[in-house]
Structure formats: structure tokens, C-alpha cells
Amino acid sequence: MQVKEALLKYGSTPDKLIGAMLGYQRNTPCNYLSEDDIREFAKETGLPLSRVHSVASFYSLLSTKPRGKYIIQVCYDVPCYVNDSVNVVKDLENKLRTTMGHTTDDGMFTLEYSSCLGCCDKAPVMQIGDKLYGNLNSEKISEILSAYRRNKNE
């Protein structure tokens, strides 16, 4: 998807900027907005580059650094923490052979912390794309990860 297409689809007025950037980012191979992308958004919307960059770097769901195909967001907050989210992170780091904030060597997954995902009744919780996974334990995490890996190989 080109920046122009995203603006056509999501709207090009200033109030549609966040939605358009989110929509555009979802369709990039590395889940992020490059410097060129940001310049293009400024040019196409007529907004100052400083403002477009400010928006791109302010919001957590927008990234200015390349990421993996799938973003694994693990909740960082207290309801998950008291339900052992620390071990969920350790387990993910072991299985993915990467550390929090980084991307796996094959570019499949980026591991990120997220603020509360609003599923505290199923803590500990993580989100991958638009899918939420709750009541996590090591076994469940293995199943989820291999399902994504299988998808890739199909």
C-alpha cells in the first residue's frame, strides 16, 4: 500500500492522520513508519513535517523502528503482574531466543510490553495482532507460537 492509497482509504484531513498511519503501518512488511513514509505523509496531507513526526513518535501503536511480522504485546501492569506475567516474559524470551523490545532473527516476531490490554480477568495476557490470549502458561505459549510458525510455512 502506498501512502496515497492509505490517505484515500482512511481520509486525508488532519483528524484522520492517526488512523491513516495505523492503517498504512499494518500493511508494511516491517510494521513501522520509515522516515520516508513520514515525509510522504507530511507532503500528501500538507501538514508540517514536525507535526506528522510528533504524532508518529507519540503513540505507542505507531513505530518509527522496523519490527517483525507479528507484534507480541505482553501486558506490563499490576493485575497481570500479580498473576505471574514476569514468567510469561521469561518463557517468551527463551522460546523466541530474543529479549524484550527486540525482534527474532527470522523477522517473525517482535516482543513488546503493552499497557493494560483490558483483559485483567484472564491475566496474564498477551495480544498478537488482533488476537488476545489469556490465562497464559508455558504450554499455552508453545501452542500459540507454533501455530503462528505453522501458518508461515503453509
Place this chain on the structure above:
Amino acid sequence: MSNDTLSKKLLTSRFGKIKADSIDDYVSTGGYSVFKKALSMSGDDIISEIKTSGLKGRGGAGFPTGLKMDSVKQAEGTPKYIICNADEGEPGNFKDRLLMENDPHQIIEGMIISAFATGTNHGYIFIRGEYIKSIRTIEIALEQARVKGYLGDNILDTGFDFDIVVHTGGGSYVCGEEFALLVSIEGKSGRATYKPPFPTTCGLYNKPTQINNVETFCNIPHIMDMGGEEFSKIGTDSSKGTKLVCLSGNVVKPGLYEVPLGTTIRSIIDDLGGGVPNNREIKMVQLGGASGPVIPKSMLDLKLCVKEMNGNDLSFGSGAIIVMDERIRVLDILKRIIEFFRHESCGKCTPCREGLTQMLILLNRFIEGTATKQDLALLDVLIETMGQASICGLGQAAPTAIKKVLKYFPEEFEGRIHSMDSVTV
């Protein structure tokens, strides 16, 4: 008390009984009948009914909804806007997500009635970007309502035009704050502004704007259905109606519960939530979410009631109850909370931006056992400064949990002061 009397179902009465993507299911259970009735009333009569009900905002601040609607109706300037704040991001809260995903039309109906009462033609639902399923569910529901003619131009031939647009958040907790939310809808970085003026007179694009929480809007059709008088019989003198409570943490049955206001925290944890797993003792409970106070187990008989909470210098905020058992380390919990706020601070004002960084440095000293008595005094000053001088609710409320730990669990800090320092010379 039996669970039946404890959980009074109003807002959640359709949960599990209707399909969220079926407007017909909503209509067949009485949905959209109230708004038809309301459209034959005058705006003032509707607002008067809401005032009689005693409904207060459910997002945490607890401002009387009828008064807010009145201000918007009286305010000069057009167009007027109405915004449903569905940017639920307060850790420990998931009620708005479940309201959107289980009964989206209830929200829409509440918004239409409110907009009609205040003479507003433009609506927004601001949904946090992480809530992908909620966004889809609401978008489907809005389209269904348009097809039925409940949204759009000349609704039911009354001459009233009203439509609602979904605005997706970009992943920012501070955007739940009114002014940050407004600038975010305008497509800018969500940073807070000084108040007053308030949104009711100077909101979106500087026009009169009614902003309410999802749960608040959901109450409106029920009030119009049963009448403000009848609604006001539920709850206590200072807190009317029911409250959605998000129970989480170390509890056997975490989940969403709807209870009459005035219910005690203990009965929510024990009678509805089944208590703490493995019969462990409760260490502390946090009310409202990360920005809310913590209380010790000796205070669990407090009621969800504004007057009683205020009397104890507490609040129950948006209704989250996070239970923490005896195994937790209190300072580690505080560290998580402050880290959350430091990440989410918009960075505009110094007390919040720098205060949170300094607070973490101080907290770490207590965790490592290198803190001095002076650090304890500094912490007090920092809490006071942030509470007084931060621009918005984020910075003002961020130190709440620390403040209450210092009050109810002073030994957690005092016990971590470096021993050399505590020797009096």
C-alpha cells in the same frame, strides 16, 4: 447476602442473551424503544429526568451527568459535539470493552438520547486502538443503526440529525483525559491542557462538547425507561444506580460484576469473586486502577459510595478492584505503577515528566535498601508537588498509590531505610 441480590443487572442484563452483531436481538429485548419515547420529549425534560436519577459519571471523576448535559445545552456556539470516551486504558479496567463487545447498541441509544436532549448533531466514539474487536463491533452496530434510520438525517421524521463516527486511539493512556482526547481526535499528539475552560463550553474544535464514559451512556436508556425517580432508589444517598466492577488480581473468580452502589468491597471479593485462592490472606486492594488508592484488608467493609469513600479520603474511580495477596512485595507493585505512568506521561508539564523519573529513582533506593530518611522526606515533597502542580489528572493521580502505602503500610518504606542512617546520633 445471596449473589442474586448482590448482582443487580441493568447494564449487563443482555450479556450472553443477545448477539452483539444483531440489532434485531437488541430491539426484541426492548432496545431502541426508549429513544423513540425520548424523541417526543423536550430536551429539558430529558435532562431533568437524568438530574432526578442522580447519575454521576462512571469514568472515575463522578461529575453529575445531568448537570454536564445542561451546561452543553445552555452553552453558546455550534456545532456541538458529543463524545463517548471508550479509551479505556486504566490498568484493571475492562468494563467498557465488555459493554462494547456485548451490547453495543445500548451505548448508541444512550448517545442518541443525550445528543437529542442537548441539541447536538455530531458524535464520536473514541475507542483505544488496542481494542480491535470493540472497534469492529461498534462499527457494525453503527451501520445497522443507520440502516434502520436511528442515525443519520431526519431521524424517525423528527427533523433531528445525528450521526456517530468511530475514532481509533493510537495507544496512549493519557488520551483518556478529556483534553488530550480532544486534541487526539483533531489528529495531534495527545497532550493535556490547562482547565478551565471546560469541554462543555470549549471542547472539540473549541465548541461545546459533552464527553462521557461508555458506562455513563449505557445508564441513560435505563433511566429514561424506568424514570429518574425509580432509578434513584437503587444505591445510596450519594451514589445512585449500579456500578460495573472489574475484579482482578489474586481472586478465585475474576471478572465483570454489576452491583448496586453501596455494596461493600469485601462482599464483592468474597461473595462474588470467591475470595483469594488457596485461602491466602489479602495484603492490599487497589481501587479504580493504577491511579487509585490502595487500602489494607482492615478497610474492606467500605462501601462503593461516594460519601463514605470521600469521608476516608478515598475514591473508587472507575470501579476496578485489584486484589493482591500476602505474597506480593508492596514496593515492587508501586514500581510497576510508577513505570506505567512514566511511560504514559505526555511529557508536557515538568511536575509529571520529571517527577515520575525522580520518583522511580527514589523507589529504587527503597527497594535496594539504600534509601535514607531524607529520601523519605523527598518522596513526600514530590508526591505533594505532583498532586498540586501537574496539569492533568495523570500527573495529579499518579502518586496516589504511593501516598496511601505511606499512610497504611508505612513500615514498607521505613523498614527499607539504610540501617546506618536510622541510627540517631
